[in-house]
Amino acid sequence: MQIIATAMTEMITSVLMPTMLYATINQETLVCLSHKVGECADININFRLRETGFEQHHQLIAAPDNFNPDLDLPTPASVPSSPTPAVPPPIPKPTTIPPAITSPPRLTQKADQIAAQQAWKYFERNWNPQTGLVNSGDNFPWTTWWDQGSALLGIHAAYQLRLLPKDVFQQRMHTLLNTLEKLPIPQTGLPNKAYSTDTAQMRQLNNKPDPKGLSGWSALDMGRFLLGLYVMRSHYPEYSSRINRIVARWNLAKLIKDGWLNGAIPDSGGKFREVQEGRLGYEQYAAYSLKLWNLHALKALSHPPVQTVQVDGITLLIDQRNLKNSGATNYLTNDPYVLWGLEMGWPDTVKPQVQNLFQVQAQRFKRTGILTAVNEDSLDRPPYFLYYSVYANGQPWQATSVREKTYPHLRFLSTKAAFSWYALMPDEPYSQRLRNFVQDLTSKNNGYFSGRYENSQLGINNSLDVNTNAVILESLLYQARNKRPLIF
Numbered sequence: 001m002q003i004i005a006t007a008m009t010e011m012i013t014s015v016l017m018p019t020m021l022y023a024t025i026n027q028e029t030l031v032c033l034s035h036k037v038g039e040c041a042d043i044n045i046n047f048r049l050r051e052t053g054f055e056q057h058h059q060l061i062a063a064p065d066n067f068n069p070d071l072d073l074p075t076p077a078s079v080p081s082s083p084t085p086a087v088p089p090p091i092p093k094p095t096t097i098p099p100a101i102t103s104p105p106r107l108t109q110k111a112d113q114i115a116a117q118q119a120w121k122y123f124e125r126n127w128n129p130q131t132g133l134v135n136s137g138d139n140f141p142w143t144t145w146w147d148q149g150s151a152l153l154g155i156h157a158a159y160q161l162r163l164l165p166k167d168v169f170q171q172r173m174h175t176l177l178n179t180l181e182k183l184p185i186p187q188t189g190l191p192n193k194a195y196s197t198d199t200a201q202m203r204q205l206n207n208k209p210d211p212k213g214l215s216g217w218s219a220l221d222m223g224r225f226l227l228g229l230y231v232m233r234s235h236y237p238e239y240s241s242r243i244n245r246i247v248a249r250w251n252l253a254k255l256i257k258d259g260w261l262n263g264a265i266p267d268s269g270g271k272f273r274e275v276q277e278g279r280l281g282y283e284q285y286a287a288y289s290l291k292l293w294n295l296h297a298l299k300a301l302s303h304p305p306v307q308t309v310q311v312d313g314i315t316l317l318i319d320q321r322n323l324k325n326s327g328a329t330n331y332l333t334n335d336p337y338v339l340w341g342l343e344m345g346w347p348d349t350v351k352p353q354v355q356n357l358f359q360v361q362a363q364r365f366k367r368t369g370i371l372t373a374v375n376e377d378s379l380d381r382p383p384y385f386l387y388y389s390v391y392a393n394g395q396p397w398q399a400t401s402v403r404e405k406t407y408p409h410l411r412f413l414s415t416k417a418a419f420s421w422y423a424l425m426p427d428e429p430y431s432q433r434l435r436n437f438v439q440d441l442t443s444k445n446n447g448y449f450s451g452r453y454e455n456s457q458l459g460i461n462n463s464l465d466v467n468t469n470a471v472i473l474e475s476l477l478y479q480a481r482n483k484r485p486l487i488f
Contacts, residue, residue, distance in 0.1 A: 104160075104162075105160050105161060105477060105480035105481045106161075106480055107161060107476060107479070107480050111439055112476055112479065112480075114439075115419070115439065115448075115472060115476060116158070116161050116163060116472075116473060116476050117163065118442045118447060118448060119154075119447055119448055119469040119470075119472040119473050119476075120158050120163045120164075120447075120469075120473065121443075121445055121446060121447045122138070122446060122447025122448070122464060122466065122468075122469035123151070123154060123155065123158065123447075123466075123469065125138070125139075125445070125446055125447070126138060126139065126466065127172065128141065128197045128198050129175065130175075130198055130199070130200075131175065131176070131179045131197060131198065131199070131200045132172055132173070132174075132175035132176030132177075132178070132179050133148060133151070133176065133179065133195070133197035133198075133200065134147070134148070134151035134154075134155075134197065134466050135197050135466065136197075136465060136466055136467075137378070137463075137464065137465050137466075138446060138447075138464035138465070141196055141197040141198040141199075142194060142195075142196060142197060142203060142207050143194065143195055143196075143197050143466075144193060144194055144205075144218070144221050145191060145193075145218070145221040145222055145224070145225040146218070146220065146221040146224045146225065146467075147465075147466050147467060148225055148228070149221070149224030149225040149226075149227060149228040150224070150228075150466050150467045150470035150471065151228075151466055151470060152176075152225070152228030152229065152231070152232060153227075153228050153231060153343065153470055153473075153474050153486060154466070154469060154470030154471075154473045154474065155169070155172065155173075156228075156231055156232060156235065156477075156486070157470075157473035157474050157476065157477035157486075158473055160235075160477050160480075160481075161473070161476060161477055161480060173232070173236070173239060177239065177242045177243070177246065179200045180246045181242065181245065181246055182200075183195075183200060184200070184201060184202050184213065185213070185249060185250070186202065186212060186213025186214070187212075187213070188213065188216070188217055188251070188254070188264065188272065189250060189251030189254065190217040190222065190250050190251055190252075190254055190255070191217065191222070191250065192210060192213040192215050192216075192217070193205060193215040193216055193217060193218055193221065194207070194210070194215060202215070203215075212270070214266055214270055214272075215266060216263065216264035216265045216266055216272050217254070217255075217263055217264050218263045218277065219255040219256070219261040219262055219263045219277045219278070219286060219290075220261065220263070220277050220278055220282060220283075220286045222252075222255055222290075223255070223261070223285070223286030223287070223289035223290050224285075224286065224289060224339075226247070226252075226289055226290065226292070226293055227289040227292060227343060227344075227487070229243050229246075229247065230289075230292045230293065230487060231343075231486050231487055234487065234488075247293070252290075252293065252295055253295075255290060255295060255297075256290070256295055256296070256297045257274065257276075258299070259297060259298040259299030259300065259303075260276045260277075260278075260297060260299050260300050261276065261277040261278045261283060261286055261287060261290075261297050261300050262274055262275070262276065262277065263275050263276075263277040278300065279319040279321060279328060279329070279330045279331065280304050280306055280317060280318060280319035280330065280332070281319075281331075281332065281333070281335075281336035281337055282335075282336045283300045283304060283319075284300065284301065284304065284336070284340070284350070285336040285337075285339055285340045286300075287300040287301045288301070288340065288344055289344070292487065304319060305319065305320040305321060306318065306319060306320060307320050309391055311360050311390055311391055311396045312360055312363050312364060312367065312396070313363075314356050314359055314360040314363065315356060316332060316353065316356055316357065316360065316390065316391060317353050318330055318332055318391055322392075322393050322394070323393050323404065324393070329387070329392055329393055329400070329404070330391075330392060330393065331376065331387045331389040331392045332357070332389050332390045332391040332392065333374050333375055333376055333387065333388065333389045333390065334357065334373065334374055334375050334414065334417040334420070334421070335375050335376060335416075335417070337350075337353070337354050337357060338416075338417060338420035338421065338424060338471075339420075339471070339474075341354065341420075341424045341485070342420060342423065342424065342471075342474050342475060342478045342485065342486060343474065343485055343486045343487060344485050344486075344487050345485040345487075345488075357390065358421060358425060358428070358430075358431075360390055361373060361374065361390065361430075362428075362430035364397070365430065365433075370454050371413050371433065371434065371437055371454075372413065372454075373413045373414045373417040373418045373421065373434055373451075374388040374389055374390055374397075374414065374417065375388060375414035375416065375417045375451075376388070377412065377414050377416075377450045377451060377461070377463070377468075378450055378463040378465050379410065379412070379450070379461055379463055380450075380461055380462040380463045381410075383401040383402075383403075383405070383407065385401065385402065386399045386400065386401060386407055386410060386412070387399070387400050387401075387402075388411055388412060388414070397411070399411045399412075409455055409458075410453060410455075410458075411453070411454040411455075412450075412451045412452065412453050412454060412461050413434075413437070413438070413451050413452050413453075413454060414450065414451045415438045415441050415448050415449060415450055415451045415452075415468055415472070416448075416450075416467065416468045416471040416472060416475075417434075418431075418434035418435055418437060418438040418451075419435060419438065419471065419472045419475040419476070420471060420474075420475045421434055421435075422434060422435035422475070423475035423476070423478045423479045423483075424475075424478070424483075426479070437452075438451070438452070441460060443462075443464060446464055447464055447468070447469040448464075448468050448469050448472055449461055449462050449463065449464060449468075450462075450463040450464070450465065450468050474486060
């Protein structure tokens with residue numbers, strides 16, 4: 001088995017050598033090292049070792065584009081940023097807090113109990129005892145901080161739902177915090193974009209070693225991971241001191257610049273190019289996450305450039321910053337909105353957008369007979385990752401790759417979106433239908449699959465990843481806590 005694993009590692013390295021994959025669940029794109037459009041193909045690893053009886057599917061999970069480094073475009077208008085301490089204190093909790101839970105959360109329905117047990121199997125299979133980190137993809141020892149934010153929230157949900165005993169939970173938390181306390185940090189003062197899950201060493205986004213940490217950082221990824229740490233600190237005070245010390249090592253002020261979320265990508269000569277990150281939805285989700293740590297991206301929170309569009313007669317807000325005018329696609333998809341609801345709760349200002357986003361998908365089903373739950377997700381076939389959006393770059397119902405090629409025949413229903421909508425809107429007949437449809441989309445021993453293709457001839461999307469299974473566990477905990485967001 002060790003020989004097979006070594007061969008697989010060599011295959012990954014050789015396949016990915018030409019291209020650096022910006023692979024986080026944020027808003028970034030595949031970037032070719034040559035920086036010439038069209039010279040690099042979409043990258044994924046999908047290999048089967050049938051001769052040995054050992055079969056695996058590995059993929060680096062990409063995410064919505066944040067920028068196109070081939071374009072030299074003006075950045076959005078900025079405002080002076082207020083000074084932020086490197087180690088900000090936590091802000092007070094909102095004055096409106098959902099009613100306290102007086103008894104331990106319980107799943108009372110058999111289907112929910114089965115779903116929780118199935119989703120937890122992914123974690124059991126992909127948790128690394130050396131580091132406490134969880135693989136982003138099944139059996140692939142590599143990760144980003146968005147994915148580790150998902151992992152933290154998934155483990156929290158599993159413990160609250162009594163899927164693992166207290167001593168096991170404590171042991172896993174101790175291992176993870178010990179890793180974070182010793183984590184290699186580059187000169188940027190922020191965690192590198194990617195790490196190995198079995199060694200906790202810095203990696204490039206193509207999984208090559210990155211000993212100097214030259215891959216940059218992602219404000220979106222760090223926002224989700226910091227939210228996970230906030231939840232752990234709030235629910236388990238015994239870990240507060242350790243978490244505070246860990247966060248104190250990081251120069252969090254760099255995550256915001258001129259009121260916008262600020263990330264960094266590699267540039268020539270070992271330097272970095274700082275870029276504005278996020279489009280409507282993802283941008284606000286991450287900004288509210290950072291706000292929990294007293295980091296205020298004021299422009300991202302209050303003044304994103306938006307406009308209204310009509311999709312099937314329903315009004316939706318979209319980001320004015322699209323691929324043509326900013327080099328970044330303005331995907332309107334479920335993920336940031338359902339995570340926002342499950343984890344922090346929606347402010348009143350975003351609820352009309354959320355309701356319309358849900359209704360337009362229900363209306364498409366009514367109009368076409370096709371169950372619809374869009375998302376960005378990994379696939380089990382080329383191009384291996386698609387952004388399926390209600391609206392993107394001027395067109396509705398687009399399923400596009402990171403190279404902006406459309407794949408209408410690969411539109412899919414997202415498992416994590418279906419679970420999330422049911423948890424958030426359990427009384428809606430359409431959310432009930434979605435949940436029933438995905439209940440059994442599981443691998444027997446490996447967790448939930450990413451979804452099912454709308455083309456019935458293609459069947460199940462057999463991709464397995466941490467985000468799908470973590471969000472399922474989050475949604476079930478949200479249900480068990482009577483719709484109380486996870487931060488409370």
